[in-house]
Amino acid sequence: MSPRHTAVPPEVPAPTADGCKATREILDRIGDKWSLYLIITLANGVRRFNELRRGIDGISQRMLTLTLRGLERDGLVTRTMYPTIPPRVDYELTELGRTLLEPVMALVNWADTNKDVIAKAQQRFDATAESCCDSNHAAVQQRR
Known part of the structure; x- marks a missing residue:
């Protein structure tokens, strides 16, 4: 093998159907186009919804909402809503999201x-x- 290619370590367990499905679902979430942008954007701290929308070129309001909801469901992002007029909603990475x-x-x-x-x-x-x-x-x- 060339030095640029390394073998898979022997300690990697054989895949199981359940394990593969769960892993695929997680990778589908974090590997989609908008999730990566959001994770990187939130690396710098708390952001408001509209700040995220303005900062991520090409994302629609609906796609931003769906992506944030999915990241929140997976425990990667927290959503904090403040009862102000207009409502203020902040998002930030969780401890898991920071990892x-x-x-x-x-x-x-x-x-x-x-x-x-x-x-x-x-x-x-x-x-x-x-x-x-x-x-x-x-x-x-x-x-x-």
């Missing part, structure tokens, strides 16, 4: 470090795929 910052930031840093290498790999793949498709198309045209 997620290290692996999330490791993933963000990995993506940032490797974005150029990945872009080049995509360009090579796309050029090969286009070349392959062009030659297949030409072969089909010649048969007609």
